[in-house]
Amino acid sequence: MIIIGKNSRSALLVNKLREEEEYGIKTIGYVDEPYESGDxxxxxxxxxxxxxxxxxxSILNNNIIDEVFIxxxxxSFYDKIEDIIVICSERGIVVRIVSDVFLLNHTKNSIDLLGNIPLINISLxxxxTFKLFIKRYIDISLSCLLLILMLPVFVVIFILIKIDSKGPxxxxxxxxxxxxxxxKLLKFRTMISNAEDIKSELIKMNEMSGPVFKIKNDPRITKVGKFLRRFSLDETPQLYNVLKGEMSLVGPRPPLQDExxxxxxKQRRRLSVKPGITGLWQVSGRNTLPFxxxxxLDLEYIDNWSLGMDLKIILQTIYIVLSQKGAM
Structure with a gap:
């Protein structure tokens, strides 16, 4: 193959092909205007x-060339690239374009066809799709099973909350x-019924950095609520949110609008996936971590997500909850 253009992208390509010999591609030379070639x-x-x-x-006519990399x-070279494609297609030579379109950190790029229309996909x-389908299947199966198994526990919690304090x-x-x-996120109520109304009075006691509000000994928490939080039982109604598809079992914490x-x-990138009941943040310190x-940790999860990672986080969450590490 030959390369059209001498620049940092073509240099990166040449070095990559030299490192990865299994591609079996031999680079014989490059074509460029002398004034365009960087010293x-x-x-x-x-x-x-x-x-x-x-x-x-004449270069294509006088050399054995299977592919041209542009x-x-x-x-800035759209018209010239179009001419090069025509010249190569007339000779049956494969053309590959080294894309410089929107090369941003953490983006994943791919190309699809919608009918005969090529689409460049840029995703965060x-x-x-198949792995995400499996993730959704696991979410539905486990949330449905746990909701059924925990029904007697829900009844007990319902009675305890009603006895302990007034409110829903x-x-x-x-x-x-x-x-x-x-x-609409669902939780068992762990605070007094007017907890949100007096939140503004407690802002100065916030122990978390950033736009998150947490107090270790929050005076609004009820006796039953303290027990539910210790074992994360207050979060279990979110299994219904998972079943509806609003959440996943594993993912970033679902934020409030004001957060x-x-x-x-950069932080908004955590909204590119469904939020979860548990996540990498949960098994790495829970509420003891700074914002x-x-x-x-949320961004690390998004960038490195796999089904194996989800399974590991679920198993670690069980241990963390039972050991009560980082509970607040």
């Missing part, structure tokens, strides 16, 4: 300068899910 770009000595873009036809900037979250059994709060979808409004652009580290 600071070094190709291996085996990659020779073959000539200008205007000489491409490393020119698409935006997990992309494997369930605490329902609007949270933000994947891509800013709003949903999201304070996010930086910034909490966010980093």
């Amino acid at each position: 600071n770009i070094n190709f291996p000595s085996s990659v020779k300068y073959l000539g200008k873009l205007s000489s491409l036809k 490393a020119l900037p698409v935006k 979250g997990p992309e494997d 059994v369930l605490f329902i709060q609007e949270r933000i899910s994947c891509n800013n979808r709003r949903f 999201v409004e304070k996010y930086s652009w 910034e580290e909490w966010i980093e």
Whole structure:
């Protein structure tokens, strides 16, 4: 193959092909305008300068070339790239374009066809549709099974909450899910019924950094609520949110709208996946972690997600909850 354009992208490509010999691709040279060739770009000595873009036809006619890799900037060389594709197609030579389109950190790029329309996909979250299907299947199966098995426990909790304090059994709060979808998160009520009304009076006692509010000895928590929180039983109604598809068993913590409004652009990336009942933050310190580290763990989960990671987090969560580590 030959490369069109001498720049940092083509240099990266040449070095990658030299490192990965299993590709079986031999780079014989490059084509570029002399004034376009950067002096600071070094190709291996085996990659020779073959000539200008205007000489491409004769270069292809006089050399054994199976493929042409175009490393020119698409935006500024669109017309020339179109001409190169025509010249190569007339000779049955495969053309590959080294993309420079929106190369951002943490993005996953792929190409699909919608009919005969090529689409460049740029994604921030997990992309494997089959694995996401399996994740959803596991969410439905486990949440349904646990809701059935825990029904007697729910009845006991219902009675205890009613005896302990006045107010509804369930605490329902609007949270933000994947891509800013709003949903009603369910929890067993662990605080007095007017807890949200007096929250503003306790802001100065907040023990968490960032836009998250937590107090270790929150005076609003009831006796039964303290027990439920210790073993995370207050979170179990969220199995219904999982069953409905609003949450997943594993994922970032579902934030409040006022928290999201304070996010930086980087922190907003945690909204690219469904929130979870548990997550990497849960098994790495629960409520003892500062907000910034909490966010980093969520982003690490998104960037490295796998079904195996989900299974590991679920098993670790069981141990963490039973050992009561990091509970608040």
